[in-house]
Amino acid sequence: MSLNFDLVRKSAVEYKPAHLLLFxxxxxxxxxxxxxxxxxxxxxxxxxxxxxxxxxxxxxQSGNHPDIHIVKPLKTNIGIEQVLSLQREIYRKISEGKYRICLIDEAHRLTLPAANALLKIAEEPPDNTVIILSSGNAEGVIPTLQSRAQAVFFPSPDEAAWRDEVEAFRLGGTDPDLARRIEEYGIEKVKELIKKYMDIVESGDFLKTLELFLPLERDDCLLFLQSLAVTMKEMVAKGKLSPRFLKEIGNTIEIISKQVNHRLALEVLVLKHISFGGNGIG
Ligand SMILES: [Zn+2]
Known part of the structure; x- marks a missing residue:
């Protein structure tokens, strides 16, 4: 069960924080x-x-406190060396603060050995140390670690908090991370890609696919597919599209995440959607 942050903050005010948290x-x-x-x-x-x-x-506030440690993925994973190096740090005396805070960012990217090393630390936590796992994909965190940690859930900010970026927020299906990436890439560019994709699927003109996807890097493809999934979810909810489309997009995102040739994976997706025929209903 997930707590809300107010309770966790309250325990911190009372100097009774949990040793291991999962945000x-x-x-x-x-x-x-x-x-x-x-x-x-x-x-x-x-x-x-x-x-x-x-x-x-x-x-x-300026990110210069010696007792705040941040561990993030190097390239794609957080490896055992990174956790061992953190371990060496945190069994030393605290340098100047009252509490040592260790943030493991994108904790779903911990390798199994790294997660096990972290689990060992959590079993014998050094004094006044709080380890915080942060993840946009909590189900991806290794279960033994998940079950040890006090989970804390953060609801998405509401639309009003987004002011100028509200369109990106909607296009990103209220996922703040996706919305920020859409904004960085360009809201109009993302909308254009989605429109062109739908045109290809509706017209069945497969040859245009190459032209559409050739300029896209892998990360752009993932961004496009995630935004496409949000748009399609809305269409499925309105009964304008078959849910089969969504499943195929999910599969394609998974395939591309695993480093398979991304343009090829997108072409396969288009072919499948064309074969469903237009909206895939009926
Ligand atoms: Zn102060």
């Missing part, structure tokens, strides 16, 4: 903000914590 939901930026908030509450030296003014608060 999931919302976007990477929101979860990172919550990690920082926890670090501030636990390390601020003033009475009303966090004050935002004391040396500890200032160091945390």
């Amino acid at each position: 999931h939901g919302s976007g990477a930026k929101e979860r990172l903000g919550a990690v920082r908030e926890l670090a501030l509450v636990l390390n601020c030296i003033k009475e009303n914590r966090p004050c935002g003014e004391c040396p500890a608060c200032k160091k945390i």
Whole structure:
């Protein structure tokens, strides 16, 4: 069961934080903000914590506090060496703060040996240390680690919080990470890709596929497919499209994530959709 962050923050105010937390939901930026908030509450030296003014608060806000450790994937994974190096750090005396905070970002990318090493640390946690696993894909975190951690769920920010980016937020199906990537890539460009894709599927003109996908890098393809899935989900909900399309998109995302030739995988997807015939209903 997942707690909400207010309860976790309250335990931190009382200096009774859990040793191992799993932050999931919302976007990477929101979860990172919550990690920082926890670090501030636990390390601020003033009475009303966090004050935002004391040396500890200032160091945390500028990302320079020596007792805050962040471990992220190198290339695609978080390997055992990274966890062992963290382990060497955290069994030393705390340098200046009251609490050591270790963030394992994108925790679903821990390799099995790395996760097991982390599990060992969690079994004999060093004093005043909080390890936070953060993930946009909590189901992907190794189960033994998942079951040990106190899960904390962050709901997506509501549309009102998005102001100028509200279109990206809608196009991203209220997933903040996807919305930010759409914005970076260009909302209009993403919409154009989706429109062209639908045109190809409807007209059955397979030869146009190459032209559409040739300029796309792998990450662009994934971004396009995730946005396409959001748009199609809406169409399926309105009964305008068969759910079979969604399943095929999901499969293609999985195939491309595993490094298979991405353009080929997209061409196969188009062929399947054309063979479904238009909206795939009936
Ligand atoms: Zn302070």
